Amino acid sequence: MILLIGGEKGGTGKSTIATNLAVFLALRGVDVMLLDADPQGTASKWVERRNGAEAAAVHCAQKTGDVYATAMDLAKRYQVVIIDAGGRDSRELRTAMVAADRMIIPLKASQADLETLPHLDEVVGLAKGMNPSLVATAILSMAPTNPIINEVAEARDLLVQFEEIGLANGVVRERKIYRDAMYAGRGVVEMGNGKAKAEIQLLAQELFPGL
Numbered sequence: 221m222i223l224l225i226g227g228e229k230g231g232t233g234k235s236t237i238a239t240n241l242a243v244f245l246a247l248r249g250v251d252v253m254l255l256d257a258d259p260q261g262t263a264s265k266w267v268e269r270r271n272g273a274e275a276a277a278v279h280c281a282q283k284t285g286d287v288y289a290t291a292m293d294l295a296k297r298y299q300v301v302i303i304d305a306g307g308r309d310s311r312e313l314r315t316a317m318v319a320a321d322r323m324i325i326p327l328k329a330s331q332a333d334l335e336t337l338p339h340l341d342e343v344v345g346l347a348k349g350m351n352p353s354l355v356a357t358a359i360l361s362m363a364p365t366n367p368i369i370n371e372v373a374e375a376r377d378l379l380v381q382f383e384e385i386g387l388a389n390g391v392v393r394e395r396k397i398y399r400d401a402m403y404a405g406r407g408v409v410e411m412g413n414g415k416a417k418a419e420i421q422l423l424a425q426e427l428f429p430g431l
């Protein structure tokens with residue numbers, strides 16, 4: 221199973237979600253490979269910090285440019301391949317979309333993030349021409365913890381206009397523990413924050429129902 225975390229904007233929490241899902245799966249004994257397809261190498265640097273922290277190993281490979289063949293090959297050897305693609309319309313993103321079974325697009329509910337969606341919707345449509353089984357969903361990321369703001373309902377209303385992109389049920393909220401975990405080479409499921417842990421568990425159950 222190939223899960224692509226992608227989008228056309230940086231700083232939306234892609235690498236955070238990729239690394240947290242990888243830790244969640246690794247701790248459950250799932251054979252998981254994190255494929256870092258972002259030239260900025262955020263996920264690879266996180267793995268280096270993790271290796272220095274005596275944590276359970278998470279496998280990580282780096283590939284930029286055309287990642288299709290690498291992703292398909294890794295998917296033969298690993299149960300789950302998580303691709304962390306950079307935040308722009310790149311060759312990495314386009315080729316990963318042809319390989320992926322599932323794509324999630326982390327979005328802050330900000331205008332700047334939402335403005336990327338019409339173009340991304342088109343790009344997903346093109347990828348589906350080559351990869352008809354691709355399922356793409358946006359996920360609200362870094363959402364405010366204030367329960368009065370119902371961003372999920374608002375985002376769902378907004379996403380209705382896009383043909384190719386649905387909305388994941390899971391929501392990742394803005395919590396300092398995510399930054400701490402990224403810095404420490406950890407996943408939040410390994411740290412003592414029940415709320416963040418529950419978010420990642422729910423998201424993982426939604427994305428990997430059989431695992």
Ligand SMILES: Nc1ncnc2c1ncn2[C@@H]1O[C@H](COP(=O)(O)OP(=O)(O)O)[C@@H](O)[C@H]1O
Binds near residue numbers: 229234237307393
């Ligand atoms: N849910 C969150 N809560 C708090 N901080 C977050 C969250 N997600 C990401 N961040 C922080 O925001 C910054 C960008 O996140 P990152 O995952 O690297 O985004 P991207 O990969 O989309 O560029 C990082 O400093 C990261 O620690």
Ligand SMILES: [Mg+2]
Binds near residue numbers: 236262305
């Ligand atoms: Mg990133």
